[in-house]
Amino acid sequence: MRFFEYESRVVTAKVGIPVTRHGLAKTADEARRIAEQIGGPVVIKSQVLSGGRMKAGGVKFADTPDEAARHADQILDLEIGGHMPRGVLVDDRAPLRREYYAGVVWDGIRKLPVMLFSDMGGIDIEEVAQTHPDRVVRVHFSTLRPVSDWQAKQLITSLGISGSALNRLTPIVARLARLFLAYDMTLAEINPLGELQDGSFVALDAHMEMENEARRRQHALLHELGVGDEETRLAREPTAFELAGEQVDAQDHRGVAGNVTEFDGDLGLVIGAGGGSLTLFDAVRAHGGRPANYCEIGGNPSVRKACGLAKLVLEKPGVDKIAVMMSIVSNTRVDIVARGVIKACLELGYDPAEKIAIFRIPGAWEDEGFKILRRYGVQYADRTVSLHEAARRAVESIGQGPMRSSEAATADGAAA
Amino acid sequence: MSVEQVGPRAPADGLFIAVEVEEWAVRDRELAAKLAEVCPVDIYHAGARGIEVVREHLDECVLCELCLNAAPPGAIRVIKRYDGDAPLRA
Numbered sequence: 225m226r227f228f229e230y231e232s233r234v235v236t237a238k239v240g241i242p243v244t245r246h247g248l249a250k251t252a253d254e255a256r257r258i259a260e261q262i263g264g265p266v267v268i269k270s271q272v273l274s275g276g277r278m279k280a281g282g283v284k285f286a287d288t289p290d291e292a293a294r295h296a297d298q299i300l301d302l303e304i305g306g307h308m309p310r311g312v313l314v315d316d317r318a319p320l321r322r323e324y325y326a327g328v329v330w331d332g333i334r335k336l337p338v339m340l341f342s343d344m345g346g347i348d349i350e351e352v353a354q355t356h357p358d359r360v361v362r363v364h365f366s367t368l369r370p371v372s373d374w375q376a377k378q379l380i381t382s383l384g385i386s387g388s389a390l391n392r393l394t395p396i397v398a399r400l401a402r403l404f405l406a407y408d409m410t411l412a413e414i415n416p417l418g419e420l421q422d423g424s425f426v427a428l429d430a431h432m433e434m435e436n437e438a439r440r441r442q443h444a445l446l447h448e449l450g451v452g453d454e455e456t457r458l459a460r461e462p463t464a465f466e467l468a469g470e471q472v473d474a475q476d477h478r479g480v481a482g483n484v485t486e487f488d489g490d491l492g493l494v495i496g497a498g499g500g501s502l503t504l505f506d507a508v509r510a511h512g513g514r515p516a517n518y519c520e521i522g523g524n525p526s527v528r529k530a531c532g533l534a535k536l537v538l539e540k541p542g543v544d545k546i547a548v549m550m551s552i553v554s555n556t557r558v559d560i561v562a563r564g565v566i567k568a569c570l571e572l573g574y575d576p577a578e579k580i581a582i583f584r585i586p587g588a589w590e591d592e593g594f595k596i597l598r599r600y601g602v603q604y605a606d607r608t609v610s611l612h613e614a615a616r617r618a619v620e621s622i623g624q625g626p627m628r629s630s631e632a633a634t635a636d637g638a639a640a
Numbered sequence: 641m642s643v644e645q646v647g648p649r650a651p652a653d654g655l656f657i658a659v660e661v662e663e664w665a666v667r668d669r670e671l672a673a674k675l676a677e678v679c680p681v682d683i684y685h686a687g688a689r690g691i692e693v694v695r696e697h698l699d700e701c702v703l704c705e706l707c708l709n710a711a712p713p714g715a716i717r718v719i720k721r722y723d724g725d726a727p728l729r730a
């Protein structure tokens with residue numbers, strides 16, 4: 225889940241990283257009062273959970289409190305990326321000597337967090353990494369051992385920074401790494417991290433994202449920030465289709481059959497199993513398919529839930545067929561999912577053999593599952609067919625993607 | 641939730657699973673209570689008249705055989721309709 229900048233600032237300050245004087249304003253008058261308190265040039269920043277604020281006109285500079293109020297008035301009415309701002313951050317426009325970048329992100333490949341540091345702050349770090357790769361340094365660190373200042377110091381030193389700047393930057397980067405672990409963040413960055421004229425450092429902007437699953441664990445922090453349980457903090461509001469998916473999943477406690485995201489394709493997906501959803505979604509796209517949705521099924525959902533999810537996807541306007549695919553399952557029963565998706569077809573008046581492009585779920589109780597699929601003439605595949613091949617067949621069956629006529633009619637282990 | 645009493649000539653049918661109860665067992669309230677307790681997906685209900693079946697739960701049957709273990713031999717049949725009406729535990 226993403227945090228607004230004003231919330232990220234609170235988290236940053238909480239761990240002892242210096243931040244500029246600032247305040248959140250919901251009206252132009254509030255913005256004027258905060259600017260008066262700061263007593264100098266200020267920056268007015270839209271508080272939206274969307275990138276591209278500067279380009280969209282959501283960041284403006286003001287030399288006087290009246291100018292701050294005028295800008296705030298405009299920005300509060302400005303929609304950015306489909307979002308209206310929650311307020312504006314009125315921030316001290318501190319005169320800078322130099323801008324740096326400090327960040328911590330989760331490296332999904334190494335399965336470790338990584339500290340990043342650059343002496344080219346104030347611009348997009350991905351851009352810096354591309355255009356000036358020698359100006360971005362990084363080091364992975366353990367999630368189990370405490371983060372030491374020494375690790376941060378080594379990182380900063382590798383950019384040739386020394387002396388007072390090194391001594392002042394080290395605790396900031398180390399604290400950011402500790403914050404990342406303590407608050408279950410997936411991203412914690414300060415950009416720019418400004419060096420003031422007196423040689424001290426201050427966070428001018430902060431961006432934090434927390435692991436969604438950590439919401440319960442981090443309840444105290446969220447409460448402190450005033451983040452309500454009902455706030456999804458997703459990139460966009462959930463669609464009616466996605467909300468219906470949540471209802472399907474909430475029907476009973478057994479397993480998962482939900483986590484639905486809507487897309488505009490014609491191939492419905494009932495997919496899952498330990499990362500299988502993402503792999504299968506990508507595989508469908510790689511074969512030229514146009515998914516109508518993303519979802520997750522697993523943990524042995526009831527027939528009712530599997531049926532509800534399949535029905536939801538089948539009823540989505542534009543969906544031609546569904547592909548029911550998972551990697552090899554041990555804690556989900558093949559026969560239960562087979563019953564669910566077939567029941568969905570029948571209850572909607574469809575022939576399962578027509579509507580299910582492919583059923584590829586090998587694993588627990590597969591013999592029983594395959595009996596059910598054979599009974600209804602559904603094309604199925606066992607574990608000898610890879611996820612990628614299953615995705616290809618699904619795409620092919622609705623006439624998308626490149627055809628391979630020699631394989632079109634085959635089905636390893638498939639029903640006659 | 642609709643419950644019904646079933647007999648050998650009137651099985652409770654789901655799409656995939658059917659349950660039959662022998663006439664001599666159907667009014668056994670003690671057995672009905674036992675079945676209601678053991679079935680993990682609440683297919684049996686202990687009614688005033690004995691064993692009742694919750695039709696909308698039938699297709700949730702996980703083929704665990706707990707009901708067959710709890711009942712006297714032959715009292716209950718769980719039938720896999722998708723498998724040529726093969727009984728669970730022939």
Ligand code: SF4
Binds near residue numbers: 681700705706718
């Ligand atoms: S086999 Fe198990 S799940 Fe099925 S009816 Fe009997 S007790 Fe219930």
